[in-house]
Amino acid sequence: QVQLAESGGGLVQAGGSLRLSCAASGRTFSSYFMGWFRQTPGKEEREFVAAISWAYGSTYYADSVKGRFTISRDSAKNMVYLQMNSLKPEDTAGYYCAARRYSAATRAPQYDYWGQGTQVTVSS
Numbered sequence: 651q652v653q654l655a656e657s658g659g660g661l662v663q664a665g666g667s668l669r670l671s672c673a674a675s676g677r678t679f680s681s682y683f684m685g686w687f688r689q690t691p692g693k694e695e696r697e698f699v700a701a702i703s704w705a706y707g708s709t710y711y712a713d714s715v716k717g718r719f720t721i722s723r724d725s726a727k728n729m730v731y732l733q734m735n736s737l738k739p740e741d742t743a744g745y746y747c748a749a750r751r752y753s754a755a756t757r758a759p760q761y762d763y764w765g766q767g768t769q770v771t772v773s774s
Contacts, residue, residue, distance in 0.1 A: 652677050652763040653674070653763075654672055654673070654674055654747045654748070654749060655747075655766070656670060656672050656745065656746065656765045656768040658671045658768060660771070661771045661773065663772070664738055664772055664773065665736060665737065666737050666772070667734060667736075668734050668770060669731055670686070670770070671729055671730070672686075672729065672731070672747030673728065673729055674749065679725075679728065681704070681705065681751055682704045682750065683703055683704065683751075683752070683753065684701065684702050684723060685698065685699075685701040685702075685748045686699040686730075686745060686746070686747060686748070687699055687745070687748055687758055688741075690742070690743045695758055696746060697743075697758075698712050699711070699712055699715055699719065699732070700715065700720075700721040700732060701721065701754055701755070707722075710754055714740075715741075718736045718737075719734050719735070721733075730747060734770070740772075741770060741772050742770060743770060744768070744770075745768055745769075745770050746765055747764070748761035748762075748763060750762050750763070
């Protein structure tokens with residue numbers, strides 16, 4: 651049973667930084683893709699932020715975060731991180747870690763496993 655647990659959210663001023671962490675357990679993740687999504691109240695579908703291939707480290711980003719956010723993984727610790735720099739008020743959302751097998755994907759319904767989320771609030 652795959653379990654994902656996010657941490658690291660909080661309140662930060664515009665222009666600041668946060669690092670989100672996702673602890674993954676229950677599987678060997680070498681064949682998995684790990685993603686970060688975010689969701690604001692009223693939005694039906696979670697928005698893709700970034701994804702990484704656990705095996706190869708290939709990364710994918712939404713245009714809205716490219717150049718500001720960095721996704722990474724630590725295979726020894728089974729951790730996935732999202733370093734968020736130059737934060738903007740529009741980055742305010744609940745952030746979720748997700749996992750799926752074999753291939754990259756940018757839509758939330760394509761992911762099989764989810765964490766409980768962590769709130770990021772960026773004040774102007």
